Amino acid sequence: MTQTVLELAGISQAYGSHLVVDNLSLRLEKGRIGCLLGASGCGKTTVLRTIAGFESLLAGEIRLNGRTVSRPDNTLPPAKRGIGMVFQDYALFPHLSIFDNVAFGLRKRDEGEKIIRVHEMLELVGLKKEQHKYPHEISGGQQQRVALARALAPRPDLLLLDEPFSNLDVTLRERLSLEVRDILKAYGATALFVTHNQHEAFAVADEIGVMSGGKMLQWAGAHELYHRPADPFVASFVGEGVLLPGVVRAGGRVETGLGVLQGDFSAPCVDECAVSVLVRPEDVVHDDDYPVKAEVVRRNFRGASILYTLRLISGDLVQALVPSHCNHAIGEKIGIRSDVRHIVLFPRP
Known part of the structure; x- marks a missing residue:
C-alpha cells in the first residue's frame, strides 16, 4: 500500500490583491519525485515556499504524512516540518569545509553518529575524497551535490528543490539532472522540485504538474503530458508542435x-x-x-x-x-x- 507523503488540498496564496496560487491540489507518494513546471511568475516557487512553511496560506491545507502543517489560521514553523531544502544558489557556507557543510544540520547528534552519517552522504553523492575542500575549491556541479547531501543528511520526510539546475551551463545541467535523479532514487527520497525547463522535468520527475496563472492544469507523468495533454495550453507548453x-x-x-x-x-x-x-x-x-x-x-x-x-x-x-x-x-x-x-x-x- 502506497503512503502519501505530501498532499496539497485546494491551496491558495496571494500577495495583496494578486492571487498567485489558485485552488491548487496534488498528492505525492513516498519515494516519488514530483515537479512543478511552468513559466516565470506562474506561482510554482510560491507553492514550494508554502510547503516549506516560509509563507502562510490564504485557503486550503497542506498535509505531510497525514498531519496538517498549514492552513489559513495555523502554520507550523519550517524547523518542525521534517523538510529538507536545496536552494537555487545552494546556500553553502564558504568558511566551512565540505564535511562541515554536510554536518551542519546534524549539530545535535552524537559525534560518532554524525561522522558516520556525513560519510554516508558524501559516498552517496560521490564526494568523499573532496570532504576537506571548501566550496570555492570545487565545481558548480559538485557544489550542487554537496547541497543535496546536506539536505538529505537529517533524513527529511520530504526534500524540496528550487530551480536546482538554473546556475549550471547547459551541458552540465543535462548530466547533473540525471545524476540527481539517480541519487534521490538510490536514497529512496520523496522530493518535489520546481523548474521552467521541461527537459529537466522529463529527466528527473515521476510526476509533473504544469502550472499557469497559479493553477494546476495537469498533474501526470511525462508520457501522459506529452501524448494526452489536458488542454491546448499544456499541449503547446510541453514539447514542440x-x-x-x-x-x-x-x-x-x-x-x-x-x-x-x-x-x-x-x-x-x-x-x-x-x-x-x-x-x-x-x-x-x-x-x-x-x-x-x-x-x-x-x-x-x-x-x-x-x-x-x-x-x-x-x-x-x-x-x-x-x-x-x-x-x-x-x-x-x-x-x-x-x-x-x-x-x-x-x-x-
Missing part, C-alpha cells in the same frame, strides 16, 4: 491541411465539428517521393537533426524533425506525409 485546424468527419476521420487523419480519438464534439489537432514534429515525415509538398519557411539546425517549419498548401504551418543530412533551404518545397499515432483534439470556436 502546432495546433492545426481540422474538421471531424464520420468514420473516425479528421480532415486537416496535412490530409485526412484516421485512428482512435475521443472527439470533443459531434461529427462535422471544428477542432484543433495537435501535430508534433515526429508526426510529419519527410518523404520526397510523396506527392504532398510543403514549403520550408524556417529551419533550426540541431546537429543530428534539423527542425523545419513548413507551410502547407492550405497556408497552415507544421513542424518536422528531419535528419540533418537532408539539408533543405528556406523557400524550398519538400515532400511530406503524416504519421500521426496519437490523435489529440480540442474543440475550436
Whole structure:
C-alpha cells in the first residue's frame, strides 16, 4: 500500500490583491519525485515556499504524512516540518569545509553518529575524497551535490528543490539532472522540485504538474503530458508542435491541411465539428517521393537533426524533425506525409 507523503488540498496564496496560487491540489507518494513546471511568475516557487512553511496560506491545507502543517489560521514553523531544502544558489557556507557543510544540520547528534552519517552522504553523492575542500575549491556541479547531501543528511520526510539546475551551463545541467535523479532514487527520497525547463522535468520527475496563472492544469507523468495533454495550453507548453485546424468527419476521420487523419480519438464534439489537432514534429515525415509538398519557411539546425517549419498548401504551418543530412533551404518545397499515432483534439470556436 502506497503512503502519501505530501498532499496539497485546494491551496491558495496571494500577495495583496494578486492571487498567485489558485485552488491548487496534488498528492505525492513516498519515494516519488514530483515537479512543478511552468513559466516565470506562474506561482510554482510560491507553492514550494508554502510547503516549506516560509509563507502562510490564504485557503486550503497542506498535509505531510497525514498531519496538517498549514492552513489559513495555523502554520507550523519550517524547523518542525521534517523538510529538507536545496536552494537555487545552494546556500553553502564558504568558511566551512565540505564535511562541515554536510554536518551542519546534524549539530545535535552524537559525534560518532554524525561522522558516520556525513560519510554516508558524501559516498552517496560521490564526494568523499573532496570532504576537506571548501566550496570555492570545487565545481558548480559538485557544489550542487554537496547541497543535496546536506539536505538529505537529517533524513527529511520530504526534500524540496528550487530551480536546482538554473546556475549550471547547459551541458552540465543535462548530466547533473540525471545524476540527481539517480541519487534521490538510490536514497529512496520523496522530493518535489520546481523548474521552467521541461527537459529537466522529463529527466528527473515521476510526476509533473504544469502550472499557469497559479493553477494546476495537469498533474501526470511525462508520457501522459506529452501524448494526452489536458488542454491546448499544456499541449503547446510541453514539447514542440502546432495546433492545426481540422474538421471531424464520420468514420473516425479528421480532415486537416496535412490530409485526412484516421485512428482512435475521443472527439470533443459531434461529427462535422471544428477542432484543433495537435501535430508534433515526429508526426510529419519527410518523404520526397510523396506527392504532398510543403514549403520550408524556417529551419533550426540541431546537429543530428534539423527542425523545419513548413507551410502547407492550405497556408497552415507544421513542424518536422528531419535528419540533418537532408539539408533543405528556406523557400524550398519538400515532400511530406503524416504519421500521426496519437490523435489529440480540442474543440475550436
